[in-house]
Amino acid sequence: MAAEGGHAVVTGGAGFLGSHLCECLLRKGYRVSCLDSFATGTPRNVARLESRPGFRLVQHDVTDPFPDVGRAALVLHLASAASPKDYARLPIETLRAGAIGTANALEFAGRHGARFVLTSTSEVYGDPLEHPQRETYWGNVNPIGPRSVYDEAKRYAEALTMAHHRQYGADVGIARIFNTYGPRMRADDGRMIPNFITQALAGEPLTVAGTGRQTRSVCYVDDTVAGLLALAESTVPGPVNIGNPHELSVRHIADEIRALSGSRSPVTSIPGAVDDPRRRCPDISVALSLLGWQPEVTLREGLRRTIDWFAAERGAAA
Structure with missing residues (x-):
């Protein structure tokens, strides 16, 4: 269990989710070392933090041995391509981050006696045959499909994390994160919400993959970060679903995005992606009972904040 005010190391800390996590850690009194290779993250996401006392940005690929950043109390391992567009572009890198990167992060945490938190994903459930998905469900994953580089990297990372827990008594926590959205997502991210917002603001058709009847659970970034920190500051090994059960x-x-953005763009269909899950929704009973966590930001409020941020970015670029 990590106590507030210690030193936290965040891998992938300049990414969308990582930058919000670094910001929240600083607010809670942690010193933060943000490690990122900038393969999908960007220094711009943490530029506002660089003048803050206790924050350090280090360009580093987690598949290389960790640099000497000082003694750590908490290691949060987020480094990975996360969008289908990115891991299709970086398949080997995604697998290496999940395998070698996780091994390096676990060994670093072990040397310092730090609590280690792995950000895994709902993708470990694949196209689920159980609904809603509980942490006890083993999943329905295609191990050789186009999504497998991400799915199997995270499944291996979970196995390695639990091996360290069982063999070495490592203090670990595994978070299975469901779809998260909010400010600082890239416009070209390729995921559903930034795609729809970018299209709506540009007056282009909103392109829905497949029938559009497939379901998702979407959680605003502030809620996801609160769930990760609740896990980090506990002794719960997990896995724990962090997502919105709606x-x-x-x-x-x-x-919703079309209405909130005031767009008159039509909604059109494009072919669905290979192995695209038909239903996705977490059971968050474990998070609620063991961490006292559940999401608080409504869909409408979260989308409004995100649309406003994308609109401001669009205006600044223009």
Whole structure:
């Protein structure tokens, strides 16, 4: 269990989720070392933090041995491509981050006696045959499909984390994160919400993959970060689902974004992705009972904040 005010090392800390996590850690009194190779993250996400006391940005690839950043009380391992577009572009790098990167992060945490938190993913459930998904469900994953580089990297990372826990008594926590959205997502990220918002603001058709009846669970970034920190500051090994249990169709999300952005763009269909899950929704009973965590930001409020951020970015670029 990590106590507030210690030194936290965040891998992938200049990414969308990582930058919000670094910011929250600083607010809680931690000193933060942010490690990132900038393969998918960007220094711009943490530029506002670089003048803050206790924050350090280190360009580093987690598949290389960790640099000497000082004694750590907490290691949060987020380094990985996370969007289908990115891990299709970086398949080997994604697998190496999940395997070698996780091994390096675990060994670093072990040397310092630090609590280690792995950010895994709902993708370990694949196209689930159980609904909603509980942490006891083993998943329905295609190990050789186009999504497998991400799915199997995270499944291996979970196995390695639990091996360190069992063999060495490592203090670990595994978070299975469901779809998270919010400010600082890249416009070209390729994921559903930034795609829809970018299209709506540009007056382009909102392109829904497949029928649009497939469902997702979407959680605003502030809620996801709160769940990760609740896990980090506990002794719970997990895995723990961190996501919003309110199930929504992809078409519904597109319609909400269209309405909130004031767009008159039509919603159109494009071919669905290979191995795209038909239903996705977490059971968060474990997070609620063991961590006292559940999401608080409504879909409408979270989308409004995200649309406002994308609109401001668009205006600044123009």
